[in-house]
Amino acid sequence: MADTEKKCDICGSKFDSSDNLDLHKKESHQEKAPKIKPQVSKSSRYKATAVAAVIAVVIITIVYFSDGATTVGTVQGVQCDPVEAMYFHVHAHLDLIVDSKSVTIPAGIGIKPNECLYWLHTHNTSGVIHIESPKQDTFTLGQFIQVWDNTPGISPKFEDATHGDVGIRVFVNGTEVKASYETIILSAHDEIVLVSGDVPSSIPSSYEFNGL
Ligand SMILES: [Zn+2]
Numbered sequence: 001m002a003d004t005e006k007k008c009d010i011c012g013s014k015f016d017s018s019d020n021l022d023l024h025k026k027e028s029h030q031e032k033a034p035k036i037k038p039q040v041s042k043s044s045r046y047k048a049t050a051v052a053a054v055i056a057v058v059i060i061t062i063v064y065f066s067d068g069a070t071t072v073g074t075v076q077g078v079q080c081d082p083v084e085a086m087y088f089h090v091h092a093h094l095d096l097i098v099d100s101k102s103v104t105i106p107a108g109i110g111i112k113p114n115e116c117l118y119w120l121h122t123h124n125t126s127g128v129i130h131i132e133s134p135k136q137d138t139f140t141l142g143q144f145i146q147v148w149d150n151t152p153g154i155s156p157k158f159e160d161a162t163h164g165d166v167g168i169r170v171f172v173n174g175t176e177v178k179a180s181y182e183t184i185i186l187s188a189h190d191e192i193v194l195v196s197g198d199v200p201s202s203i204p205s206s207y208e209f210n211g212l
């Protein structure tokens, strides 16, 4: 009878009988690598994954809503952002002539002080429309005028300045465009003239943007 028969081949412990060795192996080794525990840890790993997924959804939801909260308003797809988005930045110029008189385009159209700026706005009374958005896009004069009439504290509103005229004529770079002024696309350095009432004998065809 060789000693090795009663020696544990795993830990080297010696036993006086094969039965005791078998018992030792069963108690000290087989049960230390039970098959139940990995299953428990596996399922708890699934639980951890599920918890992580829930946390991720919660974080994404919070980010989504806090992101939404920083967007103060949107008028016809034109967003009002807390900071000026300069990725896409071009300028057009607007003249408004009502009953043969030039109407000053108000400063601050599309600007809610200490709150946000719409992608379409005016910084002064020059008639320069600033188109400043985080992505290159096509914007229309109609969108600008909607922003104009939806900016608090701006006087006069476009609607009031034009007495609600639905027959406004539009000239782009000196040429009359037979379309609704609302559909006019704001392109870089366009000179846009809107006329309500009599059309003046000379319509400006360009504007000196001075580097804008
Ligand atoms: Zn600006």
Ligand SMILES: [Zn+2]
Residues within 6 Å of the ligand: 089, 090, 091, 130, 131, 132
């Ligand atoms: Zn600008």
